[in-house]
Structure formats: C-alpha cells, structure tokens
Amino acid sequence: MLGDRENMERQEDSRLTSLRAMGAKIYSISRLNTMNQCPYQAYLNYVKKEPQKLGIWGQMGGKTHDALQACIDTHCDESIIQRAIQEELDDLEMIGVEFPLDKNGNSTIKNNYIANMMRFAKEFKTPKGNFETEQLIIYPIPERPNCYMQGYIDVLKHEDDGSVSIIDWKTSSQFSGEHLIESGRQLILYGLAKQAEGYKIKRLMWVMLKYCVTTWTLKNNKTKEKISEWRNLVKDLRSVLEKKLSDLGYDDFDIDMLMTEAQKNNSLDGLPEEIRKQFKTRIYVREYEFSQENINETLDYICRTIDKYETAGEDESNYPPCTIDKSKSFFCNSLCGYGYQKCKYYRDYCEQNFAEKEDNDDLF
Secondary structure: OOOOHHHOOOOOOHHHHHHHHOOOEEEOHHHHHHHHHOHHHHHHHHHOOOOOOOOHHHHHHHHHHHHHHHHHHHOOOOHHHHHHHHHHHHHHHHOOOOOOOOOOOOOHHHHHHHHHHHHHHHHOOOOOOEEEEEEEEEEEOOOOOOEEEEEEEEEEEEOOOOOEEEEEEEOOOOOOHHHHHHHHHHHHHHHHHHHHOOOOEEEEEEEEEEEEEEEEEOOOOOEEEEEEEHHHHHHHHHHHHHHHHHHOOOOHHHHHHHHHHHHHHOOOOOOOHHHHOOEEEEEEEEEEOOOHHHHHHHHHHHHHHHHHHHHHOOOHHHOOOOOOOHHHHHHHHHHOOOHHHHOHHHHHHHHHHHHHHHHHHHOO
C-alpha cells in the first residue's frame, strides 16, 4: 500500500548504513505491523530475508506514488498520473500479476479500483506551497537504547508560520475503529521525528485517493457533506439531487431522465447550473490528531513489538503463523508477499480444505 514505501526497493541511505555498522537495530512501522499481523511472515521477511512475490496493491500504489511525487517535485502535467496507472496495469497484466477476484469470482475489485483511481487522477491538481517529498526520518526510541525507527514521509509541507504538516498518500479503504489507530501510528511516528528536529507539528493528514468529499448548503445556510468513493459520487448524492431538482419545479420524468444520465456518467455536468453551483467536490483529506494520548499509544506499541522481536530472536519456532481460517484467507492469498508457494502453513490450510471439498464432492 501507499505509505509503506520502506518495503519497496530503494538504495539505503548512508545514515542508516552508519547506524547499522555501529550495531543499531532499526525498525519500521511496517516491520512492527508484520510481527503483529503474522509472526511467520515476519520471520520469512526479516529473519530469513526470503524474497516476496510481486503484489498488485504495492505495485499499483508505488507507481501512483511516484507520479504524485513527480507532480509536486517538478510541477509536471498531472496527466502523468493516469498514464502511470494505465501503464502499470498493462505491465502487471503482461506478467500475470492480477487483482483478486470477489467472492463470486468476478472482477469487481479490479474494476472498482480502476474507476476510483482514474477519477482521482483526473481530478488531482498539484498543490501550491513549500513541499518536500520522500523525506527519511530516523527516530531513536528513548525507552529502548540503540533502537531506532525509520520511515519515509510522502509529503512534508512547510507552513507559513514555520510549522510543518505531514501528508501520507493512501489508496486503502476508510479507516475506522482499531484500524484507525493502527494506521495513525505511522503519522504519529513521523510527527515525533520532526518534532525531535525542532519543528512544531501543525497537521497530520492522509490523502485518501479512492475518496472524495462533496459539500453543499442547506436551506438554513448550514453546510452538509458526503464522503464517497469516486466511482459512487453521483449515486451517493442521488436522493439529495432529486430533492433539489424537485424544489426547482422539475417533474418526476425529467428528474429521472437527468439523474439516470448523471449517474451513468458519474458527473453533475449535465444537471442545471442552479444545481451544479450548489455542490463542491474535492479530494478527501482526513486528519489524525497529534495528541499526547495517540503519542503514548504509538510509543507503547513500538516498544511492545520491538520486545517481541528481541525475545523471538532467530528461532523459527518463536514465529507462529497467524490464525488461518476463511476470514484470513484473503490476507494470506492477496496481501501477504509469500502466500501458497512459500508459506507452509497457508499451503497446508489450502490443501486440507480443498481435499475436504473434493472428498465431499465424491459423495454425490
């Protein structure tokens, strides 16, 4: 996923190389998350250093990230984002790296992803301001001597008042509950690192590429908003738009005709100007609070997980697999970089369940 760039191939910064030479232990949020998601995956990746298979999400996210970085660094035409997405789709299809199918064996996941990302690419405009991209952070953990956290900030914005805002591109789905906290730790880490350098942190933000937010004004002059996936922009607003058309005097037939066309094109362009001017749609930016509570939670998580690695050492028996069941099979097959070919536990699970299905089929 975007925001997980430390897992992608890049030449190591000399500062990290020097720290390693002095015996420092260097971790990243993605490395810690791997230990908590599936210790055996952590063993294969960080102890055995087994190469991982190409993943559709990481590859697509990486190419989109590179195109966005180019827009900010060089102010090139934003059309490179659409081209980068399409070229990567074509390249991955050529080498057989595919999107997972939905539960009915259809290409819904792929189609929805492409619709969302292409619409985002069409709408994206390079922001103005003082930005730095792909900035390495190295943060020493006070409670764990000689242990450091490293990561790369997607975009660092220098604000006019001397503070900084931290921006992370995200192609994932909306965050909620525990997933919000899990994802927020990376932003908190970035904030702590920049704070340690003497900066005041103004905002921590995700740019949720798959989503947009539409605002409009109610009769009482209050503002309302709706967060949607780009592909569902008009669909999610349909009832609101129908009510506004009705208030303007349009009959049911005309409303249905206008809205059918608008939903087909996923655009408000064909609606009357009186309607269009009431709505404003923008890319969805979600903030995460740089609070002491979130800071404490993140530092506690970092220390607890570093301790897990230190206790486990290099003994494979200390790295059990995650619980593999039907609910976890999507992770094992589509998100883990090892899957059936290299994870003996997932392979055993598949062979056992497929064998059971075949045995049941023989009964009929």
